[in-house]
Amino acid sequence: MDKLNPFGALQRSIEALKMVDCNTKEKLAHFGQISETIINIRPGSSAANSPNYYAHISSAVAVLIMFCEETDSSVRMGAEENLSRVVRHCEFTGNIVRIQRDLYHEIKKNGNERSLRT
Numbered sequence: 468m469d470k471l472n473p474f475g476a477l478q479r480s481i482e483a484l485k486m487v488d489c490n491t492k493e494k495l496a497h498f499g500q501i502s503e504t505i506i507n508i509r510p511g512s513s514a515a516n517s518p519n520y521y522a523h524i525s526s527a528v529a530v531l532i533m534f535c536e537e538t539d540s541s542v543r544m545g546a547e548e549n550l551s552r553v554v555r556h557c558e559f560t561g562n563i564v565r566i567q568r569d570l571y572h573e574i575k576k577n578g579n580e581r582s583l584r585t
Contacts, residue, residue, distance in 0.1 A: 473514045474523050477504040481530050494534065495545045501527045502549040502556075510560045521565055527553060528569045 480497040483489065489497065505527055508514045531553065534546035557566050 473504065473508060474519065476500055477523055477527060480504075481526055484530055484534070491539055491542055494542050498531065498534070498545045498549040501531065502552045505553050506556045515560075521562075524553070524557065524562065524565055525569050528566060529573075532569075532573050 477500070480500040484494065484497050505524060508520070514520065528550065531546045531550040535543055535550065537543045537546065554563075554566050557563050
């Protein structure tokens with residue numbers, strides 16, 4: 468994790484997943500990087516108190532939900548597993564309302580029901 472910008476790796480992984488056509492192994496590595504970055508931010512730290520922290524959580528959840536619709540089952544399961552890790556971490560740190568809001572937003576979009584199974 469970058470010392471000056473702990474969200475740098477998170478943003479790079481999110482952008483790579485949105486823009487680049489990655490293979491399965493790369494997607495799973497990016498999912499792991501996303502969840503590890505969020506999990507490694509401890510409550511009360513300067514990164515957790517930054518104004519962009521919740522925006523980073525929301526973008527990470529949105530990307531992981533997007534890949535829960537993937538036709539490849541290993542990618543879908545990897546996205547679901549990492550989304551569950553992020554949700555459990557946010558529940559532990561008291562940020563579960565943010566996750567609930569993001570899930571509500573996904574339901575409101577009325578997308579594919581497969582993306583909401585997690």
